[in-house]
Amino acid sequence: MNYFSSPKINKIQEIIKKYLNKIPLVKNKSSLIKNTLFDAFESEEFLLIYKSFAKEVATQFYGSPYKTCLQTSPTPRIFFPNSHGTSIHSDYWYGHGLSAVTIWIPILNSISGATFYADHKKVIQNNIHSSTFSLDDLKRISEEITKKDNEVLPPKNSAFLFDSTTLHGSTFNSTQKTRISFDFRISKIEDKTSTKDLDNYLIYDEHIDQYNLPSHKLYGKRILKYICGGNNKNTFAQQILIDSFSKRYNLQITDQEAEIERYGYPILEGLSSGYKLKNEYDAIVIASEYIAHEFFSNKRYKDSKIPIWSALENKQIL
Ligand SMILES: [Fe+2]
Numbered sequence: 001m002n003y004f005s006s007p008k009i010n011k012i013q014e015i016i017k018k019y020l021n022k023i024p025l026v027k028n029k030s031s032l033i034k035n036t037l038f039d040a041f042e043s044e045e046f047l048l049i050y051k052s053f054a055k056e057v058a059t060q061f062y063g064s065p066y067k068t069c070l071q072t073s074p075t076p077r078i079f080f081p082n083s084h085g086t087s088i089h090s091d092y093w094y095g096h097g098l099s100a101v102t103i104w105i106p107i108l109n110s111i112s113g114a115t116f117y118a119d120h121k122k123v124i125q126n127n128i129h130s131s132t133f134s135l136d137d138l139k140r141i142s143e144e145i146t147k148k149d150n151e152v153l154p155p156k157n158s159a160f161l162f163d164s165t166t167l168h169g170s171t172f173n174s175t176q177k178t179r180i181s182f183d184f185r186i187s188k189i190e191d192k193t194s195t196k197d198l199d200n201y202l203i204y205d206e207h208i209d210q211y212n213l214p215s216h217k218l219y220g221k222r223i224l225k226y227i228c229g230g231n232n233k234n235t236f237a238q239q240i241l242i243d244s245f246s247k248r249y250n251l252q253i254t255d256q257e258a259e260i261e262r263y264g265y266p267i268l269e270g271l272s273s274g275y276k277l278k279n280e281y282d283a284i285v286i287a288s289e290y291i292a293h294e295f296f297s298n299k300r301y302k303d304s305k306i307p308i309w310s311a312l313e314n315k316q317i318l
Contacts, residue, residue, distance in 0.1 A: 001120050003158040004060070008053040009105060010157050015049070016040050016107050016180075025108070025178035027080050037076035037182070050074070050184075051202070051211045054103075057161070058186050058204070061101050067189050069201035070211045072248075074105075074184040077170070079114060081177060085170025086116075088142045091185065092164040097194025100164040100187040106154055109177040116170040117150040118160070124167055146171055199249075199314055216249035217316075218309060221282035223251055226268065226308075228259035228291050238287035245285065245311035254279055265295040272304035272318065281306060288312035 019040040023033055040046055051070070058065035079085045091102055106115070124144050145167060152160045152168075162168065173179065187194060189203060202211035223246070227238050235258075246253055255278050259267045271277065271284060289296055289310050296317055304318035 001152065002161045003154050004057060004161045005158045006053060006056055007157060008049055008056065009159055011049055012053065012105060013107055015046050020180065025180070030078060033078055034076060041073045054186055054211055057103055061161070061186070065204040066206060067204070068186055069189050069198060069203045070186050071184040072200055072202055072213065074182040077181045077183065079170055079173045079179040081173050081175060084172055088138060088145055088167055088169035090165050090167050095195035096164045096185060097187055097191030098164055099191040100185050100194065102162050102183055102185050104152065104160040104183040105181060107180040107182065109179040110153065110181060111175060111177065112151055112153065113175040114173045114177055114179040115152050116168060117145045118152050118162055118166055118168040119145055119150060120162065120166065122166065141167055142169070142171060145169070197314055216251060218251050218283050219249060222254045222280060224281040224284045225253045225256040226284050226286045227256065228261060230261045233291055238291060241287040241311045242285050254281060265292055268292055268295050269301065271306060272301060272308065274305040283307045283309055285309045285311055289317050
């Protein structure tokens with residue numbers, strides 16, 4: 001097994017355990033556990049050591065962290081007793097590129113029966129390039145991978161590293177303990193085999209020798225939040241999407257405008273043709289292209305005087 005040892009792992013584990021202290025690791029507290037883990041991942045002390053540990057891994061895996069990117073926030077895993085975990089898969093199946101490496105860090109109860117399995121010797125036939133892939137393959141792989149030799153049990157101060165084609169998964173927790181762990185990915189930025197949006201990654205910046213969130217094209221701009229009601233257009237979800245998008249990229253929403261939906265898209269039409277409402281804006285952010293699908297598919301409006309961005313697709317529509 002490819003275990004990676006570093007004194008930083010112990011420090012990372014201590015930070016997370018401090019957050020989880022006094023929380024019972026039981027199923028009806030699963031939201032609290034998850035939210036607490038997210039709080040820990042957002043904390044200054046965690047982020048500092050997370051980024052420096054990632055640099056250490058990238059240096060060993062690629063020779064240097066140059067032109068690599070790091071998952072913005074790790075993915076927490078909570079594996080309760082007598083329950084099923086993540087189905088067997090390789091990260092490549094889910095869009096990660098061939099250059100990606102996954103780092104799995106145990107926090108609590110990563111013991112035999114509660115940990116996960118990895119086909120570290122790559123002996124299972126996994127049909128990665130096959131167009132005949134079916135869920136029967138999943139069943140076969142799940143059965144083949146479940147053997148003692150494939151259990152991931154990192155020694156003290158160690159993490160488990162695996163590439164994106166390695167099959168892995170948590171089949172069933174047969175112990176009475178809840179396992180807590182987290183994982184994250186590092187990848188090359190110019191990986192053509194990846195389908196991931198690089199805007200969701202921290203990029204290694206050689207000038208400051210650290211992973212850093214690159215500034216968004218809308219950073220520092222005056223932004224108008226645009227909401228549109230109507231059938232099958234949930235305004236609550238639109239608000240959440242735009243707010244989270246703005247928070248992630250540190251964007252400033254100056255004002256908010258709602259569409260006069262009874263008359264089509266007069267607000268969007270006016271703004272895109274240069275009509276001024278309350279203030280001057282540099283961009284409009286909309287939840288998704290779908291929200292004003294009829295407007296965007298109308299050839300009359302193929303240009304806009306002010307850029308219109310979609311939060312969901314993270315792209316400029318017009
Ligand atoms: Fe995975």
